[in-house]
Amino acid sequence: MIARLNATAEAIALIHELQQEFGELMFYQAGGCCEGSQPQCFKKGKYYLRKNDAMIGLIEGCEFWIDRDLFEYWQYSHFELDVIDGIGVGGFSLETSRMKTFKIKYRLFSEEDLQHLSPIIRK
Template sequence: MIKRLDVTEEAKRVIHQLAQQHGPLMFYQAGGCCEGTQPQCFVKGGYFPRMNDAMIGLAEGYEFWVDRDLFEYWKHAHFTLDVVDGFGPGGFSLETPLGKTFKVHYRLFTEEELKDLEPVKRNE
């Protein structure tokens, strides 16, 4: 099966650092508002996905949720979670005090990949 989510080496390092500081984590990528569409990292349970939001995979063992409407727009795309230097919009995410911002790089799945995608988990 084709994964919907991958994580860069630099993002993995930051995730491990945050997990050591805060314990279990979760990611949520909203569809707009004050945080834009940047992925946000929270302590697990620090944010509650809405009904029908999509969990597209695990980032170093931690759930990566996408807003239901944003997922409908990006459901044909592969997400690569990365981290860059700088202060992202909102500042709610745990990496902000480190001077980092998580971001996602997208690419469209090929026709072949679309036939064998991992299923998503929906929040019910």
């Protein structure tokens, strides 16, 4: 199976830091105005999912959910979770206290990849 999601070493290291401080985490990428389509990191269960939102995978045990409408647009793309210095647009995500922002790098799946994608989970 081809994973829909992976993360850079820098993002994984930051996730481990946040897990030590906050416990179980989750990610949500909404695509709305305030968060500027950046992935947001929350304590697990502290963000309420909508019906039909899509979980595209796990990063270090953290569910990565995408807004149902955004997923329809990006369903043919691989997501790579990365982190950069600075506070993102929304500032609601747990990493902002460390002056960091999670971001996604996208690439389109090949025709071959599309035949072997890992399944998603719907809310």
